[in-house]
């Protein structure tokens with residue numbers, strides 16, 4: 001008997017995987033939509049997924065961890081926070097739930113990398129899961145993705161005003177200005193992230209989410225003002241190089257460029 005091939009799109013709550021869901025809705029029959037929920041996502045992400053689900057007219061399956069959540073893993077590691085060089089969070093909270101959901105079935109995993117991107121990232125490499133890249137194959141670039149989102153009525157995720165990517169509210173891939181954005185838009189979540197930094201107090205090594213300073217240090221008014229000033233200067237420089245662009249677009253592009261070059265986790269951020 002021939003084994004059925006499953007078609008699965010893993011959503012991150014970001015613009016590219018969302019646009020891919022819209023793009024494939026009427027192209028792939030029996031497409032399964034899933035979202036690996038770390039339970040640490042931004043409220044804007046959950047709201048965006050709900051709107052996408054209504055648009056698709058099909059459920060987005062929410063995949064959870066195996067009962068051992070982020071806090072459990074952090075406890076086992078004595079407060080050792082995940083980082084770009086040690087992404088245990090992606091492994092336990094994103095990749096494993098996805099691979100468990102697929103099981104031993106043969107599956108095609110649709111990934112939202114665009115034709116104008118040249119990057120690698122974390123995806124499943126199990127032999128029964130084959131990744132395909134429809135945007136790349138069709139030559140679709142960022143402008144096309146924005147158009148797909150606008151024509152659907154969904155637009156960009158609301159967090160895009162202050163943050164360039166989806167993922168956990170405390171994601172270590174955030175730039176300093178995005179931490180300031182979290183502080184100003186979701187102070188409750190910012191201070192939860194502060195609490196996670198405290199887990200390694202008293203340990204031989206103190207872990208912080210962002211390089212060179214704790215979040216409490218980053219949140220001091222003079223430091224926030226400095227980060228904003230430096231960011232404004234950077235945007236001015238970029239804005240004059242990218243003529244006719246509003247600064248909001250330049251901001252999003254600049255942050256996205258930095259994250260893209262850092263080989264982030266595709267399952268978290270696309």
Ligand code: SF4
Pocket residue numbers: 038082087089090093094166167168170171172173265268
């Ligand atoms: S979004 Fe960031 S913190 Fe969350 S699982 Fe992915 S890499 Fe880890």
